[in-house]
Amino acid sequence: MSQPILQVKDLVKHFPITRGVVFQKTVGQVHAVDGVSFDLHPGETLGVVGESGCGKSTLAQVLMRLEPPTSGTVTFDGEDLFAKSGAALKAWRRDMQVVLQDPYTSLNPRKTVGDIVGEPFEIHPEVAPKGERRRKVQELLDVVGLNPEHIRRYPHQFSGGQRQRIGIARALALRPRVIVCDEPVSALDVSIQAQVMNLLGELQTEFGLSYIFIAHDLGVVRHLSDRVAVMYLGKIVETGTSEEIYERATHPYTQALLSSVPVPDPAARGKRETIRLTGDVPSPAAPPSGCRFRTRCPKATDLCAEQEPALAAGPASDHPSACHYAEVYRTLPVPSR
Amino acid sequence: MTETAAAPLLEVSDLRVEFGNPRHGDVASVLNGVSYQVSAGETLAVLGESGSGKSVTAQTVMGILDTPPGRITGGSVRFKGEELLGADPERRRLLRGESMAMIFQDALSALNPVYTVGAQIAEQFRFRRGMSRKDAMVKAAELLDLVKIPNAAQRVREYPHQFSGGMRQRAMIAMSLALDPELLIADEPTTALDVTVQAQIMELLDELCRERTMGMILITHDLGVVAEVADRIAVMYAGRIVEEADAASLYAHPAHPYTRGLMASVPRLDGGGGQLDPIPGLPPSLSAIPPGCPFHPRCAHAEDRCRSELPSLRALDDPDATGDDHRAACHFAERFVGASPEEVLTP
Numbered sequence: 001m002s003q004p005i006l007q008v009k010d011l012v013k014h015f016p017i018t019r020g021v022v023f024q025k026t027v028g029q030v031h032a033v034d035g036v037s038f039d040l041h042p043g044e045t046l047g048v049v050g051e052s053g054c055g056k057s058t059l060a061q062v063l064m065r066l067e068p069p070t071s072g073t074v075t076f077d078g079e080d081l082f083a084k085s086g087a088a089l090k091a092w093r094r095d096m097q098v099v100l101q102d103p104y105t106s107l108n109p110r111k112t113v114g115d116i117v118g119e120p121f122e123i124h125p126e127v128a129p130k131g132e133r134r135r136k137v138q139e140l141l142d143v144v145g146l147n148p149e150h151i152r153r154y155p156h157q158f159s160g161g162q163r164q165r166i167g168i169a170r171a172l173a174l175r176p177r178v179i180v181c182d183e184p185v186s187a188l189d190v191s192i193q194a195q196v197m198n199l200l201g202e203l204q205t206e207f208g209l210s211y212i213f214i215a216h217d218l219g220v221v222r223h224l225s226d227r228v229a230v231m232y233l234g235k236i237v238e239t240g241t242s243e244e245i246y247e248r249a250t251h252p253y254t255q256a257l258l259s260s261v262p263v264p265d266p267a268a269r270g271k272r273e274t275i276r277l278t279g280d281v282p283s284p285a286a287p288p289s290g291c292r293f294r295t296r297c298p299k300a301t302d303l304c305a306e307q308e309p310a311l312a313a314g315p316a317s318d319h320p321s322a323c324h325y326a327e328v329y330r331t332l333p334v335p336s337r
Numbered sequence: 338m339t340e341t342a343a344a345p346l347l348e349v350s351d352l353r354v355e356f357g358n359p360r361h362g363d364v365a366s367v368l369n370g371v372s373y374q375v376s377a378g379e380t381l382a383v384l385g386e387s388g389s390g391k392s393v394t395a396q397t398v399m400g401i402l403d404t405p406p407g408r409i410t411g412g413s414v415r416f417k418g419e420e421l422l423g424a425d426p427e428r429r430r431l432l433r434g435e436s437m438a439m440i441f442q443d444a445l446s447a448l449n450p451v452y453t454v455g456a457q458i459a460e461q462f463r464f465r466r467g468m469s470r471k472d473a474m475v476k477a478a479e480l481l482d483l484v485k486i487p488n489a490a491q492r493v494r495e496y497p498h499q500f501s502g503g504m505r506q507r508a509m510i511a512m513s514l515a516l517d518p519e520l521l522i523a524d525e526p527t528t529a530l531d532v533t534v535q536a537q538i539m540e541l542l543d544e545l546c547r548e549r550t551m552g553m554i555l556i557t558h559d560l561g562v563v564a565e566v567a568d569r570i571a572v573m574y575a576g577r578i579v580e581e582a583d584a585a586s587l588y589a590h591p592a593h594p595y596t597r598g599l600m601a602s603v604p605r606l607d608g609g610g611g612q613l614d615p616i617p618g619l620p621p622s623l624s625a626i627p628p629g630c631p632f633h634p635r636c637a638h639a640e641d642r643c644r645s646e647l648p649s650l651r652a653l654d655d656p657d658a659t660g661d662d663h664r665a666a667c668h669f670a671e672r673f674v675g676a677s678p679e680e681v682l683t684p
Contacts, residue, residue: 159619260536276536
């Protein structure tokens with residue numbers, strides 16, 4: 001296997017909870033990301049799924065160096081990401097770009113599309129000399145399926161799907177090697193979502209990109225990902241190839257998540273077995289002891305409260321799964337139509 | 338499905354709504370003749386993408402459409418035979434809550450942050466049923482218990498911000514059920530929720546409807562949610578219903594190219610297929626709906642006839658549908674209705 005382009009090890013991000021106005025004192029920590037490790041290989045898509053509050057977006061922010069980590073290391077091409085500064089940091093930023101969820105707020109309404117997509121060239125003038133920029137921007141618009149003539153238009157003149165394409169064009173401008181996609185299609189309608197997903201797939205083949213694809217929609221993640229990490233309360237609870245996760249999930253949370261997804265087939269109604277979780281995700285400011293999922297887990301025992309299960313493959317799990325009782329539930333109750 | 342011989346619970350026919358000012362020439366035709374019926378105990382799902390008019394239809398039925406900018410330009414809404422459009426506002430106010438209730442997508446903004454959840458539910462009992470504050474709070478706690486909020490007697494005194502997203506939506510459901518309505522309109526009730534919570538809420542809604550033989554209009558864009566609970570499905574596009582059928586026949590034999598396109602756009606959990614087959618292009622602007630079939634610019638099967646002649650919603654011969662229940666607004670619906678959803682039809 002090739003050298004991983006991105007190696008994340010024991011990444012932790014805690015946000016302090018403070019009280020008081022003048023004399024602020026820290027009264028607690030929100031454990032947003034709590035010991036996450038994974039590798040990303042060139043040309044690969046790693047899907048990160050989880051419900052809201054599981055820390056997947058914080059993970060994206062730390063990886064993009066928008067937030068400093070509390071502890072842990074990230075290496076990019078073997079170099080420590082958090083040690084970079086000055087010119088090295090700026091050079092690295094060309095290699096890793098981000099596409100954000102909301103195509104309405106992530107584009108400046110006062111700038112034309114040409115300015116938005118061309119702005120990376122202002123910051124990194126070595127990529128495209130001034131005279132060439134306009135042509136470069138038009139090329140990028142063409143690549144993402146927008147009309148290059150629309151370079152002078154403003155974001156409000158575009159639909160949601162088209163705006164997301166503008167966001168993708170901006171991310172592609174500096175020819176990055178890794179793109180972090182934070183819920184890139186969840187604000188879009190189904191038919192438009194499919195168009196954008198196809199585009200992301202095509203761009204990956206064309207430019208040999210690696211994606212970290214963060215989403216809460218399990219179908220979307222399956223469609224685009226080679227490997228998948230399932231997050232719950234700041235930790236990865238199960239990781240494997242998309243086949244391992246979707247066909248042979250061994251963690252009870254993954255199983256519940258998969259069985260909660262409504263299946264678009266009325267004939268399957270009432271026929272498939274569902275695991276219904278009770279209650280809500282506990283607060284990340286006070287995560288439960290031991291296994292974090294135990295408060296909602298149908299399998300939980302005393303052991304789960306005392307001892308935190310390690311994320312590792314076991315006798316009943318061919319891929320890493322952080323559960324004391326990991327086992328394949330049965331083949332997924334997904335009907336084939 | 339329960340058969341009701343008499344007038345259906347709700348009958349919407351040829352509803353037309355416009356937005357904007359005709360004097361300035363910027364009129365958006367949001368609803369262009371929408372008709373559907375809901376019987377007691379039946380769940381009708383209204384499926385469509387943003388801008389298709391599904392929420393505006395619901396708002397018109399509830400009588401909460403903002404006019405202006407909206408204008409109802411035609412059609413009728415009958416609740417148990419009684420015409421609601423043009424009815425006395427006081428009469429409509431009495432019907433809301435009592436006969437029909439609505440829950441919204443964003444429960445946090447639908448709840449008042451400065452009153453306790455209990456007080457907001459109890460309000461209906463106090464003003465509509467003349468109960469004392471204390472009795473009304475007891476009733477509110479009973480309702481929270483009904484929607485499976487644990488510790489209802491304590492939680493009734495808490496404020497919306499103390500509730501999680503799923504619990505707020507449960508509280509909204511409790512509020513809508515307070516006066517035993519016969520019709521519940523749920524406008525994207527689970528869109529803002531996580532899948533595991535969504536499954537809980539949909540199960541609760543389904544259960545409540547069956548227990549109370551309550552009619553439900555479920556507005557959503559999620560084809561999965563629809564397949565799990567709907568009895569009948571109406572697919573909307575550009576302010577019209579383009580296809581309507583019982584849930585099983587719609588999924589087995591989608592007859593409108595738009596419905597087929599929607600189904601091909603959903604990434605599947607079982608990972609079948611590489612490329613998705615999305616519908617090309619964008620939905621039309623409602624102030625410039627194309628002539629003929631509004632879907633023709635995006636349709637691979639469009640012919641000259643589609644560009645000039647608006648197809649009407651007509652009954653189809655679908656062996657699986659009960660009666661002549663499967664209707665579609667496409668000139669060539671017969672060509673599609675026999676084919677399975679995966680079959681790629683060459684234009």
